[in-house]
């Protein structure tokens with residue numbers, strides 16, 4: 001299958017290229033850029049030298065529609081919504097990595113992002129959390145790949161929230177991300193001398209991913225779920241680790257909840273429930289896995305869930321390929337069999 005990557009020069013675009021070159025059924029046919037048109041992708045990312053030396057093109061939707069079946073849009077939010085409708089209109093299947101098509105509720109999107117230029121498509125997009133929506137994803141022509149923090153948070157919380165095992169108020173998501181989560185563009189807050197040896201909270205009570213997590217949990221529980229979400233910036237390049245606190249609405253031990261998570265994710269290719277250890281970034285970085293650990297504090301009747309992913313793989317490019325595999329009717333795993341790097 002021939003695919004295009006629009007926004008190939010960004011971190012998630014480059015990660016899509018790296019992973020797709022190892023996908024047996026996929027050929028990357030067109031890559032586009034905004035600032036590096038005519039430049040070889042292997043001159044921008046020399047790790048690709050001799051493997052994929054193709055040049056970045058200017059965006060040309062006619063050519064993309066003529067030569068490829070699926071387009072990944074790895075663009076900033078607000079830019080995606082101007083390009084995705086043109087691709088869908090021409091019959092392409094689209095996997096959008098931005099926030100532009102993730103919301104079911106237009107007002108929520110507009111409150112946290114900006115005015116939407118194609119709200120009719122917003123309603124048609126399928127939220128691409130593969131472990132929950134696989135049947136809808138298979139039949140969808142527009143998949144909205146989830147945000148990185150929402151992926152780690154929702155995979156950890158959905159089993160409990162969907163079955164009302166935790167109280168719907170008072171959930172706390174305390175999450176930490178590596179600096180690649182902010183993309184390739186330069187900013188003072190993410191450059192080496194500001195982040196190395198440092199650790200800080202940011203966008204406290206004001207990060208848009210809270211609204212995405214709340215919307216999806218509320219839809220799963222068919223009631224309003226409210227949470228506190230505090231992101232932190234790690235002095236590391238990759239990875240998200242979320243520590244999540246929720247009050248139990250049932251009387252369950254750690255062992256019972258771990259057993260429950262195992263049953264819930266039975267057959268899931270990329271979710272690992274850890275029995276005797278807690279997730280760490282080095283178990284997952286470099287892989288498409290989400291590792292989940294669960295502990296009950298029986299004195300407080302509280303559950304603490306730890307969830308870890310690689311933001312550039314399970315949190316974006318890897319999950320996008322998982323969605324492509326589902327949309328194409330293939331097994332879920334081609335292109336995604338890498339093991340975490342550990343060191």
Ligand SMILES: NC(=O)c1ccc[n+]([C@@H]2O[C@H](COP(=O)([O-])OP(=O)(O)OC[C@H]3O[C@@H](n4cnc5c(N)ncnc54)[C@H](OP(=O)(O)O)[C@@H]3O)[C@@H](O)[C@H]2O)c1
Pocket residue numbers: 006007008009010011012013032033034035036074075076077079097098099146147148180181182183184185311312315316
């Ligand atoms: N980074 C993550 O961990 C992560 C995780 C989940 C989701 N996401 C989402 O995925 C999307 C891409 O993220 P990223 O981290 O890859 O961002 P990035 O590194 O900043 O890359 C953005 C890409 O979009 C292109 N671009 C920027 N402005 C454009 C415009 N006006 N017209 C056309 N192309 C334009 C850039 O092209 P040039 O390089 O040529 O300028 C670049 O290829 C974002 O919506 C982000 O929120 C990111």
